[in-house]
Amino acid sequence: MAARYVLMLALFIFEAVPCAAQTGVGFGPLLGLYKGRDADGYRIVGGAALRFRLSEIIGLEGSINYREETYDHGSVDVTSWPVTLTGLLYPIHFVYGAIGAGWYNTSVRYNISPASPGGLASVTRETKQQFGWHFGAGVELNLFSFVKLVGDMRYVILDYNFKSLPGSNGVISSSPVMTASLLFGL
Numbered sequence: 001m002a003a004r005y006v007l008m009l010a011l012f013i014f015e016a017v018p019c020a021a022q023t024g025v026g027f028g029p030l031l032g033l034y035k036g037r038d039a040d041g042y043r044i045v046g047g048a049a050l051r052f053r054l055s056e057i058i059g060l061e062g063s064i065n066y067r068e069e070t071y072d073h074g075s076v077d078v079t080s081w082p083v084t085l086t087g088l089l090y091p092i093h094f095v096y097g098a099i100g101a102g103w104y105n106t107s108v109r110y111n112i113s114p115a116s117p118g119g120l121a122s123v124t125r126e127t128k129q130q131f132g133w134h135f136g137a138g139v140e141l142n143l144f145s146f147v148k149l150v151g152d153m154r155y156v157i158l159d160y161n162f163k164s165l166p167g168s169n170g171v172i173s174s175s176p177v178m179t180a181s182l183l184f185g186l
Contacts, residue, residue, distance in 0.1 A: 026051045026148055026183030030063065034156075036173040040070040049181050051088075051150075059088030059096065069173075071160075078160060078173075080106040084134065098154060099135045106130065106160070132158035134177075146185040153178050 032045040047065030054060060065082050086100030107127050138152025153176060160173040 028183040030181035032179030034177040061086040077109040148183040
């Protein structure tokens with residue numbers, strides 16, 4: 001009995017595949033989960049994506065996100081607004097590979113007083129812009145004729161160099177990011 005439901009679900013998904021192969025534009029919210037390798041814990045990322053399906057095999061996505069993370073047991077708070085551009089290659093109608101770059105406008109706040117051992121000289125906050133790279137893969141499925149569900153996993157290569165925190169040169173902030181989004185046809 002359960003096998004019949006699984007088969008029906010698989011047929012439903014593959015029936016939607018030809019619709020997903022159409023060219024078009026989609027816009028919508030995204031939500032994800034990530035953890036920088038040396039960050040204190042998992043965090044949620046939120047934002048919006050604009051996706052162009054240029055042909056059956058090529059697409060382009062632009063997104064802006066908001067993310068926060070902490071390092072060194074709360075000694076460093078990082079807030080960033082990544083603006084990314086991603087090339088998409090669809091070897092199968094609903095499966096894609098992704099590679100791209102991002103511009104990260106980042107604010108860093110140091111929560112260590114100058115009087116503490118290894119404390120900061122005079123800087124408690126800094127803002128910087130830097131580039132990061134990402135690659136990954138995902139799935140894009142039609143829910144309705146005008147709504148797509150997109151889920152992917154990307155690995156972000158990014159190096160926060162906390163100049164004002166002694167011993168932070170070895171901090172690794174690159175991370176896998178899992179996201180899901182709903183894209184509404186425009």
